[in-house]
Amino acid sequence: MAKDYLESVKQQLEYYKGLGEKTFAQLSDEQLFWKYDEQSNSIATIVKHLSGNMISRWTDFFTTDGEKENRNRESEFDNDLQSRAELLRSWEAGWECFLNVIYDLKETDLAREILIRHEKHSVTEAVNRQLAHYPYHIGQIVFIGKMLCSENWTSLSIPRGGSAAFNQLKENQSKTR
Numbered sequence: 001m002a003k004d005y006l007e008s009v010k011q012q013l014e015y016y017k018g019l020g021e022k023t024f025a026q027l028s029d030e031q032l033f034w035k036y037d038e039q040s041n042s043i044a045t046i047v048k049h050l051s052g053n054m055i056s057r058w059t060d061f062f063t064t065d066g067e068k069e070n071r072n073r074e075s076e077f078d079n080d081l082q083s084r085a086e087l088l089r090s091w092e093a094g095w096e097c098f099l100n101v102i103y104d105l106k107e108t109d110l111a112r113e114i115l116i117r118h119e120k121h122s123v124t125e126a127v128n129r130q131l132a133h134y135p136y137h138i139g140q141i142v143f144i145g146k147m148l149c150s151e152n153w154t155s156l157s158i159p160r161g162g163s164a165a166f167n168q169l170k171e172n173q174s175k176t177r
Contacts, residue, residue, distance in 0.1 A: 002107035009127055010102060016135045017095055020047075022156050023145035024091075029084045031148045042079055043144055044087050046137050049076040051094030057116065057130065058101045062109075066116035066126070102127070 024032065027043070035042045041049070052073065057066040081087050110124045121129070146153045158166045 002110050005110070005124075006102075006105055006107065009131065010099075012131060013099065013102060013134070016138045017099075019156050020091070020138045020141050023142050024084075024088070026149055026152075026154060027145055031145070032084060032087055033079065033081070034144070034148060035079065036144075041077065041140070043141050044081040045077055045079050046141055047087050047091050047094075048078075048081055049073075050134060050137050051090040052076040053133070054094035054098040054130075057126070058098045061101045062112065062114060064115075065118060066114065067118075098130070 024043075032043045035045075052071060053076075056068045056071040056073075059068065081090060105123065105127075110122065110127075112123050113120045114123060114126055115121070116126060116129070142156065155162075
């Protein structure tokens, strides 16, 4: 079961990473930095926060607290990334740090304890925590992208009115995992 869990985690994380990237591809540079109002976050700011969280939580994962002393969480919400290239570098740096740990995890690691903000968590709890946190923010990215693209949005899943065709396609495919 632990092996299946780890494979499922990898698939889910790759899926959500891809949703973010497919959203970025549909947006202009200007749209990546758009904010609804001063209390809202731009896509760039959300990316900066995700990256900061990933790097803090997953650097030296087994040996140091996941809330690193050098992390300045508050500054992650400053809208100061300057370009698409900078946004993508931040995105990739966070995901690389995170996924390197995830892909190196062994079944026996899942019960090990780690610290996040001085609280003990099993590795499974830490992974589950991020499986909730990261897709939450990626959902925000997708929602903002969909709003900004409006009728030019290309669906990232089954488009409206496409359920019957999708279900028929799946029914005609072999029933494998």
